[in-house]
Amino acid sequence: GEQVEQLPSILRVQEGSSASINCTYENSASNYFPWYKQEPGENPKLIIDIRSNMERKQTQGLIVLLDKKAKRFSLHITDTQPGDSAMYFCAARSTNAYKVIFGKGTHLHVLP
Amino acid sequence: EAGVTQSPRYAVLQEGQAVSFWCDPISGHDTLYWYQQPRDQGPQLLVYFRDEAVIDNSQLPSDRFSAVRPKGTNSTLKIQSAKQGDTATYLCASSRTGYNQAPLFGEGTRLSVL
Numbered sequence: 001g002e003q004v005e006q007l008p009s010i011l012r013v014q015e016g017s018s019a020s021i022n023c024t025y026e027n028s029a030s031n032y033f034p035w036y037k038q039e040p041g042e043n044p045k046l047i048i049d050i051r052s053n054m055e056r057k058q059t060q061g062l063i064v065l066l067d068k069k070a071k072r073f074s075l076h077i078t079d080t081q082p083g084d085s086a087m088y089f090c091a092a093r094s095t096n097a098y099k100v101i102f103g104k105g106t107h108l109h110v111l112p
Numbered sequence: 113e114a115g116v117t118q119s120p121r122y123a124v125l126q127e128g129q130a131v132s133f134w135c136d137p138i139s140g141h142d143t144l145y146w147y148q149q150p151r152d153q154g155p156q157l158l159v160y161f162r163d164e165a166v167i168d169n170s171q172l173p174s175d176r177f178s179a180v181r182p183k184g185t186n187s188t189l190k191i192q193s194a195k196q197g198d199t200a201t202y203l204c205a206s207s208r209t210g211y212n213q214a215p216l217f218g219e220g221t222r223l224s225v226l
Contacts, residue, residue: 006154034214043203043217044155051212089154091214098143098207099168100215102154 002027004092006103014111019077021106023090026071030092033066033073034100038087048075080110114138116218118204124224125194133189133221137206145215146179146189147203155203161187162209173198194225 006023013019023033031052036044050057050064050073057064063076077084090103117136125131137144143162147155158177159169163184172179176195181187191198201222205215 032212032214036217043219046214046216049212049214087152093214097167098162098209099157099160100145100205101157102147104154105152107152 002092002094002099002101004090004101004103006090006106008106009104010107010109012109012111013080015081016079019080019084019108019110021075021088021090021108022072023074023092023103024070024072025092025101027092027094028071029094030071032093033064034091034093035062035064035075036089036091036102038089038105040086044087044089077108080108082110082112084108085110116204116206116216118202118218118221120221121219122222122224124226126226127195128193130190130192131194131223132191133202133204135187135189135204135206135218137185137187137204138216140208141206141216142184142209143207143213143215144181144187145205145207146187147205148200149203149220150200158189191223194223196225199223199225 034049037047038044048062066073088106093100145160146158149155159179161181176192179189201220203220205217207213207215
């Protein structure tokens with residue numbers, strides 16, 4: 001299979017706290033995992049990615065973790081701000097093709 | 113560098129009408145994707161190309177949908193005889209072939225079928 005499951009679908013957090021989004025994938029040939037942020041009326045924008053030879057990557061308040069054995073990867077947003085409120089999508093790409101499959105998305109609400 | 117360019121930005125049709133969407137990928141990007149994104153859902157892959165070749169079109173909803181990329185650059189996605197269920201945003205994305213190349217999206221075409 002090639003499905004990417006993403007949870008939760010809705011996430012509400014207080015400003016300044018952390019937010020975590022989890023994804024699982026089925027295709028063991030998946031080797032690259034980008035994350036996108038989409039604001040209302042706009043296109044999805046790449047915010048961070050991780051390759052299968054890494055377990056952790058961090059940039060500007062974003063942390064991505066990858067557990068290949070469990071076929072699970074996650075996005076952690078530290079010190080959330082109102083501007084972080086948006087839809088977030090995980091995706092997975094396989095080695096045997098360049099197909100990129102997306103999760104269904106998480107609607108993050110950062111509450112003041 | 114210029115981003116992915118799509119046109120039109122919006123389209124409103126009656127059921128049964130045809131529509132075409134056009135995409136100009138980022139220069140040098142050999143892989144081009146078309147996604148359908150219904151409201152409040154994730155992008156769903158319809159078809160993708162490497163250069164002019166269709167790699168996978170198995171997710172095109174039916175023979176009402178077709179996509180071409182004749183010279184390996186611009187691409188056109190066409191819907192014949194649109195249905196209300198086709199209402200969605202159609203996103204084009206492109207990337208270079210490579211291990212860690214994420215698709216980068218255009219602004220999309222927002223389609224409403226009445």
